[in-house]
Amino acid sequence: MSDRTPSGATTETSTALRADPPAPPTGPHGALLRSLAPLLAEWLPRQRWFAGKGHPILGFHLVSVTELLPPSSSAHAPGLLHLLVRARQPQLVTEDGAPTDCYQLLLGLHPAPPSHLAPAVIGRPRSGPLRGLTVYEGLQDARLSSVLLERLRAPGTVGDLRFVREPGSAIGSGLRPRPLAADQSNSSVVFGTSHILKLFRRVGPGLNPDLELPLALARTGSRRVPAPTAWCEARPTPALAPTGTDASGSAPDVPAPPHSVPTRPLTGHGAPGGRPSEAFTLGVLQPFVPRAVDGWRLALDALHSGEGFETAAHALGRATAEVHAGLAAALPTTELGPEQRERLASDMARRLASACEVVPELRPHQAGLTRALAALTCDIEAGPALRAQRIHGDLHLGQVLCSWAGDAVTPGGPDSVDAALTARPEGSAPGRGAAYGAPSTRDASPAAAPPGRWREGCRWSLIDFEGEPARPLSERREPQPVVRDIAGMLRSFDYAAATLTQASPGSTPDGDPAHARARRWAAASREAYCAGYAEAAGVDPRDSAALLRAFETDKAVYEVLYEARHRPSWLPIPLSAIRRLAGSPSDANG
CATH class of the missing domain: 3.90.1200.10 (Aminoglycoside phosphotransferase (APH), C-terminal lobe)
Structure with missing residues (x-):
């Protein structure tokens, strides 16, 4: 694991990625999203957990951005960027035209990632704050998976993300991460032989039943479910609502429709009916026994x-x-x-x-x-x-x-x-x-x-x-x-x-x-x-x-x-x- 563990990371993103002020498409986050859009438009449809297969991607809306580990000038130290991104696709919209699907992305950032990460590469942005870095699926990098586990071991808030640990639970340190090879609708990483982290890829506002129900049962003493040990949630920053781009990475040249550039605070992930205070459940850590x-x-x-x-x-x-x-x-x-x-x-x-x-x-x-x-x-x-x-x-x-x-x-x-x-x-x-x-x-x-x-x-x-x-x-x-x-x-x-x-x-x-x-x-x-x-x-x-x-x-x-x-x-x-x-x-x- 890298010396730059989450315990040493700031709770604020770097200047280029900061989520504080409202950002129009031409602002810092507009530049970030425009640089990633062409890469994501090609990569997302190849992922099994992407629900919009068969529909063209017209653009993206950035719901949340959190820098969990800043990239370093050193060739040996990767960065980890957490994004919640809505894909704008025809026929996959709410009644008022807002995109329905929001996806959780964990992007590894590295000037020259090791060769064993080649299958995980998403691409190299040609412009914007990530220019000069290779972007890849972060969960395939053991160093970055360990960042998530350390955050769950030491709960707290980082940007839009909140890490929670069930009182009295035990999580060991230095557990070797192993992403599961099976093609899944979510993503899972096994840590050592004691825990498994399940990350939801398609997310929305509200408590996910895969956390809510096992937690409720475990707290009543049920022995029929694995008890959640820790979990992660997000409360997106309303200021990010205006950040949108088309699939080519270009900001719209004509005024965008109201659902593309909301003028009201973001509720949930932008879909009508969400409550501003509702958090997104992003992932759950549970005990693991391989002999089952x-x-x-x-x-x-x-x-x-x-x-x-x-x-x-x-x-x-x-x-x-x-x-x-x-x-x-x-x-x-x-x-x-x-x-x-x-x-x-x-x-x-x-x-x-x-x-x-x-x-x-x-x-x-x-x-x-x-x-x-x-x-x-x-x-x-x-x-x-x-x-x-x-x-x-x-x-x-x-x-x-x-x-x-x-x-x-x-x-x-x-x-x-x-x-x-x-x-x-x-x-x-x-x-x-x-x-x-x-x-x-x-x-x-x-x-x-x-x-x-x-x-x-x-x-x-x-x-x-x-x-x-x-x-x-x-x-x-x-x-x-x-x-x-x-x-x-x-x-x-x-x-x-x-x-x-x-x-x-x-x-x-x-x-x-x-x-x-x-x-x-x-x-x-x-x-x-x-x-x-x-x-x-x-x-x-x-x-x-x-x-x-x-x-x-x-x-x-x-x-x-x-x-x-x-x-x-x-x-x-x-x-x-x-x-x-x-x-x-x-x-x-x-």
Whole structure:
């Protein structure tokens, strides 16, 4: 680690990068942004976490700039610049025309970075305050990752950034950083063998659920989640609102529209409805145990070795119910009134109609799926009150971890786990994140333990409470019926079972032994999961069959749309569920 640690850095940016006075596009920050814009316009669309793929970048707005480590004239000392940048893209705007997406960038600065950082290089600005420096992805530089850890160890404020540490938490010094190689919707760095730092790339005003929910659960003593150790947030300086440029780096020659050069104080990241005092959650540090294994890998091990998964699924159902109970105790709950219930059903129907326009294979089943969603409204109106609370929001087998007795999660303790990030990419892809079926690359696989031990003595923990990243943060923080999580896990069992038949894409379900075994495995796992949930919660989700069917339908429609766009070869998996859910209720529950 460099001698110039954050403890010696000032809390103010250098003269060229200072964020104090309002800066028009021709001011210091205008020069900074203009110099970076051509580089970012080319680099950002290549990043998996960039949500605006397929839409041209028309320009950028600088929301926040903080110099965490000033660049040095020495060829051996890098600098670290933290930016929050909004990308201006057509069709990705709010109702008043403001850009919707804000991204967190950590830019390394170096006159001549070492050769091992070549893949991380973004480019060399031709003008402006960074001229003469190479700009690169800072998280790939161990020296700069260590800067972040040191800031979290010694909490305080640097410019727009605030570093917070949970009281009583322990964070060692000198931990060797290792960025995860997996392509993720966020970015993660493992420090030594004790901690993992998850940095959110697409950010907005408000508390991120991936900090809020585990923190609330850990503070109630829950052993089902890894306890946040420290975190970072930003409160952008309103004076930066006018700093904008087009994608070429040029300031507009004509008067910009009102959303381009706001004349009012920036609220949140500039989107309407944000409160000026709302902070952006930027990242969370949590304990790390490399011997944990995620549920997706465990399910595949069972499937392809011919073993059942009922014992593990039953325990997972209990764990889900315990987390739901903990969230209901720690955070407010509500009852969905008639208007909210109707909106829930209409939102599902709208998503179905939109998906049918994009995916022709859905259209023959639209009538049956519409009936499934209509049953949701009937069930709500005729049945008991529909309770809503905070839930996981994107629950599937890739979002749960299994550990054995010696590695049980202890709130705030060294045995907490969040190791699944090393095993699979994150993201909103159905079932298990961004790449179901991708081989696990865990440091210590379950094969290191005696066969069967992982399934028989598995203790489950839930991770990644961020929700579906594609949804706005405000939606992800709304109370939801717990059945949404349950439906997500049931769909994940179907996805795991489908890996048995993916090797034979030309095979058909009728009369094929692999398909028959996959159906039996999925059905048994689904039943065991619901039974475990009912045992712990005292309420059986299978007793609200229409409600469960509606949420499964909504999830399957999302899966069809995702696979059609990103992995057409996987489209038969959700289409199989679509045929089942579009049939009679008895078929849907079978």
